[in-house]
Amino acid sequence: MEDHAKTNTLLERAEALARSRLSDKRYEHTLRVADTAEDLALAHDLEADRARLAALLHDAAREIGPEEFLILADKWHLRVGDPERQSPKLLHGPVAAELARRELGIDDEEVLEAITAHTTGRPGMGALALVLYVADKIEPARDYPSVGRLRTLATEDLRRAAEESLRRAIAHNEQRGKTTHPASLAMLDWLEADRITQSRIEQ
Ligand SMILES: [Fe+2]
Numbered sequence: 001m002e003d004h005a006k007t008n009t010l011l012e013r014a015e016a017l018a019r020s021r022l023s024d025k026r027y028e029h030t031l032r033v034a035d036t037a038e039d040l041a042l043a044h045d046l047e048a049d050r051a052r053l054a055a056l057l058h059d060a061a062r063e064i065g066p067e068e069f070l071i072l073a074d075k076w077h078l079r080v081g082d083p084e085r086q087s088p089k090l091l092h093g094p095v096a097a098e099l100a101r102r103e104l105g106i107d108d109e110e111v112l113e114a115i116t117a118h119t120t121g122r123p124g125m126g127a128l129a130l131v132l133y134v135a136d137k138i139e140p141a142r143d144y145p146s147v148g149r150l151r152t153l154a155t156e157d158l159r160r161a162a163e164e165s166l167r168r169a170i171a172h173n174e175q176r177g178k179t180t181h182p183a184s185l186a187m188l189d190w191l192e193a194d195r196i197t198q199s200r201i202e203q
């Protein structure tokens with residue numbers, strides 16, 4: 001009972017933090033991702049509360065300015081590579097995870113990993129991180145040709161849904177002459193290798 005009350009308070013505080021830092025549009029996106037992440041967690045026997053918590057916080061740093069991202073990253077010793085220096089908003093996941101840790105005292109490493117990795121993904125990410133990564137791409141307001149298929153796939157197989165979603169993002173970048181973050185490419189390699197191993201086991 002006490003744990004339940006604690007979880008509810010934490011979820012309320014996370015929602016309030018997102019509300020205080022985000023425009024209506026981004027806050028509403030956040031709530032849709034939270035509902036989607038919860039549904040996906042339930043579909044895959046994961047803890048819905050932890051998925052919701054990560055989702056409520058995932059974009060909490062999204063409206064920080066480019067210079068402040070770099071200042072905070074330096075102060076908090078976050079990894080800043082060339083892609084982040086060129087596009088500081090790539091730091092909004094890692095910075096949001098630090099806010100979660102510092103402002104809400106969250107120390108659940110899987111929740112923090114999910115928040116950190118939600119933008120670029122990363123190889124070897126855990127199930128909760130995959131839930132958030134995919135939920136962000138398929139929340140109900142997302143509208144692109146393959147989204148329906150991805151929504152179905154997401155309830156069946158999270159890794160395959162993440163793989164499809166990554167391929168789509170990479171193709172999109174290529175069309176616009178943009179490079180893809182190395183962590184996303186490494187994540188795709190990881191998911192492909194995992195799929196090949198899995199199909200060998202099933203044979
Ligand atoms: Fe984001």
Ligand SMILES: [Fe+2]
Nearest residue numbers: 033058059136
């Ligand atoms: Fe998002």
